[in-house]
Amino acid sequence: MAGHSTSRPEEAAAVLDLHVQRVLRSPGRTFSLDAALRSPVMRTALMGASGSGKSTVLMAVAGLLPGTHGHVRVGADTLLDTASGIDLPARARGVGVVFQDYALFPHLTVAQNLGFGMRRLGHSLNEADQARIDALIAQFDLGTLRAARPQDLSGGQRQRVALARALAPSPRLLLLDEPLSALDAPLRARLRHELAEMLERVQIPTLLVTHDPQDVEVLAQAVVHLDQGRVVSAPACATGGA
Numbered sequence: 001m002a003g004h005s006t007s008r009p010e011e012a013a014a015v016l017d018l019h020v021q022r023v024l025r026s027p028g029r030t031f032s033l034d035a036a037l038r039s040p041v042m043r044t045a046l047m048g049a050s051g052s053g054k055s056t057v058l059m060a061v062a063g064l065l066p067g068t069h070g071h072v073r074v075g076a077d078t079l080l081d082t083a084s085g086i087d088l089p090a091r092a093r094g095v096g097v098v099f100q101d102y103a104l105f106p107h108l109t110v111a112q113n114l115g116f117g118m119r120r121l122g123h124s125l126n127e128a129d130q131a132r133i134d135a136l137i138a139q140f141d142l143g144t145l146r147a148a149r150p151q152d153l154s155g156g157q158r159q160r161v162a163l164a165r166a167l168a169p170s171p172r173l174l175l176l177d178e179p180l181s182a183l184d185a186p187l188r189a190r191l192r193h194e195l196a197e198m199l200e201r202v203q204i205p206t207l208l209v210t211h212d213p214q215d216v217e218v219l220a221q222a223v224v225h226l227d228q229g230r231v232v233s234a235p236a237c238a239t240g241g242a
């Protein structure tokens with residue numbers, strides 16, 4: 001498990017418990033995030049109109065939005081609790097993120113992309129890290145592509161690399177920001193099911209942003225809705241989930 005955190009063994013923990021508050025300001029524009037969510041299930045979908053703040057929630061949870069107030073707990077682990085002075089830096093949160101466009105490093109090979117998040121300051125990858133990369137490459141069927149660079153991969157292959165990279169450091173939480181939106185419809189349908197199987201296998205708490213009700217049905221166990229920076233519904237059971 002990456003990073004350090006405080007534990008609260010005295011409480012029966014929700015899988016994911018967060019309340020993130022942050023005001024974003026730029027000239028002529030203000031956006032106020034005040035999103036609270038307590039989910040009892042492993043895979044929660046976050047839906048909402050464009051601009052409602054879904055990606056901003058993920059950034060706040062990942063520790064990529066300095067100045068965020070509130071709390072973020074994953075099980076018994078506290079990643080943020082500003083009332084108690086806890087605000088783990090992004091690298092110490094143990095959060096794996098798959099961005100909408102996958103954000104792979106273009107100058108690195110597939111294997112190097114996977115290894116990137118596993119590097120510790122001042123240390124090169126050790127044997128155990130290499131073994132984990134090899135295992136993920138096998139698991140995600142990337143063996144013939146390990147020396148390829150992102151520009152030589154198809155959309156589906158990029159998605160698999162992004163997911164494998166997010167999982168490489170054994171995160172405690174997975175954040176998926178529209179992980180299928182860059183794909184065409186047939187591939188999207190196929191990879192949706194592959195992703196569902198993978199998420200079922202790894203059993204890592206996951207917060208998934210999507211616009212697509214089919215993603216919710218296949219990938220999530222509960223869904224919440226965001227409107228103007230606020231969660232406006234309690235987690236409701238999704239119909240499916242792998």
Ligand SMILES: Nc1ncnc2c1ncn2[C@@H]1O[C@H](COP(=O)(O)OP(=O)(O)OP(=O)(O)O)[C@@H](O)[C@H]1O
Pocket residue numbers: 024025026029030031048049050051052053054055056057
């Ligand atoms: N620096 C900023 N200053 C003010 N407002 C901002 C700033 N950055 C983002 N916003 C606003 O925050 C809001 C939430 O953006 P966010 O990208 O989180 O929405 P989203 O729900 O993920 O949208 P989409 O579905 O289109 O990806 C938007 O209205 C955006 O214009």
